Amino acid sequence: MSGIRLSEVVLRTTEYDRLCDFYSLLLNQPRTVEMTPPPSDDPDEPSRICFLDFYFDPPYTQRIAVFECEDIGSGPSSRGLHHFQLRTPSIEALVDLYGTLKDGGHLPVEASNHGPGTSFYYRDPDGNKVELSALNFSSRDEMRAFMATDAFKSNPNGFPLDPELLAKAAKSGRDLSELIWER
Numbered sequence: 476m477s478g479i480r481l482s483e484v485v486l487r488t489t490e491y492d493r494l495c496d497f498y499s500l501l502l503n504q505p506r507t508v509e510m511t512p513p514p515s516d517d518p519d520e521p522s523r524i525c526f527l528d529f530y531f532d533p534p535y536t537q538r539i540a541v542f543e544c545e546d547i548g549s550g551p552s553s554r555g556l557h558h559f560q561l562r563t564p565s566i567e568a569l570v571d572l573y574g575t576l577k578d579g580g581h582l583p584v585e586a587s588n589h590g591p592g593t594s595f596y597y598r599d600p601d602g603n604k605v606e607l608s609a610l611n612f613s614s615r616d617e618m619r620a621f622m623a624t625d626a627f628k629s630n631p632n633g634f635p636l637d638p639e640l641l642a643k644a645a646k647s648g649r650d651l652s653e654l655i656w657e658r
Contacts, residue, residue: 479572480535482562482608487521489553491543496523498539500536501649502529507619509537510628518545519557524631526622530613534564558604566593566641566651569609573638583607589619589633593655634658 488494495506507528512521521542530537546553561570573583573595583595594608612618621627636655644654 478564478568479561480537480562480615481559481605482536483538483540483541485542485556485559486558486633487542487544489546490527491541494541495527496539498527502539503526504529506611508622510631512631518637520544528608528615531618533613533615534610535562536610536618539583544554545604556603558606560594562592562608563609563648566609566655568639569593569595569607570638570645570651572607574642580582585656586636588636588655589623589631590627595638605648611652 486494499506504527506525508524509527510524511611512524514522521544524542525536525541527540528536528538540557542557544553544557563572576582577595581597583597585596586593586650587594588611591612594606597605597607599605610618612621621623641651641654645651
């Protein structure tokens with residue numbers, strides 16, 4: 476698909492402050508947003524999250540995100556890549572890509588409106604998590620204002636979406652930028 480760009484790399488760590496400080500220094504950027512999501516029994520869910528934004532030119536963004544995850548020892552690593560995100564130029568392009576991947580036998584394992592973006596998550600053939608997303612805001616100020624709200628900080632996962640419903644709506648001419656906010 477033309478127009479797709481690398482948007483976000485999410486790292487997991489047990490050394491949260493040390494890793495955040497390193498990327499803040501490396502990118503010469505402050506911690507853009509930090510939050511503490513609700514507790515979870517899932518060791519893949521972070522206990523703290525930090526975003527470090529370093530590029531914003533709608534519809535594209537680039538950031539490093541740091542997830543503090545519990546030390547789970549052997550098996551899936553407590554450190555390293557959590558997932559990476561590829562950004563499409565629009566929600567329509569994301570839904571088109573969904574159709575292409577579905578035709579190739581690949582369905583998302585999750586789909587959500589996180590607020591800042593709408594995302595479909597896939598597992599590649601090696602099991603790596605890939606987030607395909609579209610930006611929900613047209614300006615950095617709008618996105619940052621939303622990310623500063625208690626509603627977002629208390630629920631950074633947002634709410635689930637049905638990609639098939641979005642695909643059918645797109646074919647019927649509905650405005651997807653409004654539909655993604657319907658629960």
